[in-house]
Amino acid sequence: MAMAPQCGHFHSKGRFPLFWRVNMGKKKAKPKQKEQRLTPEELEEFMRLQSELQSLEREQGISRPEGKISKAVSRFFDYRENREKRLLSKKAYIWLAVLTGWMGGHRFYAHQWVTAILYLALFWCGFPVAMTIVDLIIVIPMKPDEEGRILL
Secondary structure (H helix, E strand, O other), X not given: OOOOOOOOOEOOOOOOEHXXXXXXXXXXXXXXXXXXXXXXXXXXXXXXXXHHHHHHHHHXXXXXXXXXXXXXXXXXXXXXXXXXXXXXXXXXXHHHHHHHHHHOHHHHHOOOHHHHHHHHHOOOOOHHHHHHHHXXXXXXXXXXXXOOEEEO
16 A cells, blocks of 8 residues: 655645645635615715814814825915916927927926926836827817917
């Protein structure tokens, strides 16, 4: 009668590897319970309470600390909304976008320094080219004034 080899992977009394015997007795994991969804009435009540909490916080002068990322994002959008728009030649902008868009030439022309420097820093990858295409898609349909200028 042939004996099973006596190594670390096989149990000395049987022919099944030891890890098979260990896993045979384990119970299967329970299926996850379905997450409970709020009914429309509960959701409406939650939103009402949330707005009431925010108004009370404003009345009492309580402000929640804002994280660095959310602060930077809100600062960016505040700047974007409040920045001074300029009248630019549509033809010049389009030609600069086509010829130097890969390095942000049209953004420098529009005095959008942050994005221009970003385009210049990332000119080696495809990001500025893709964004220049987006810029052209935005600018080309714009109607110029009598002098051929657009507001950017």
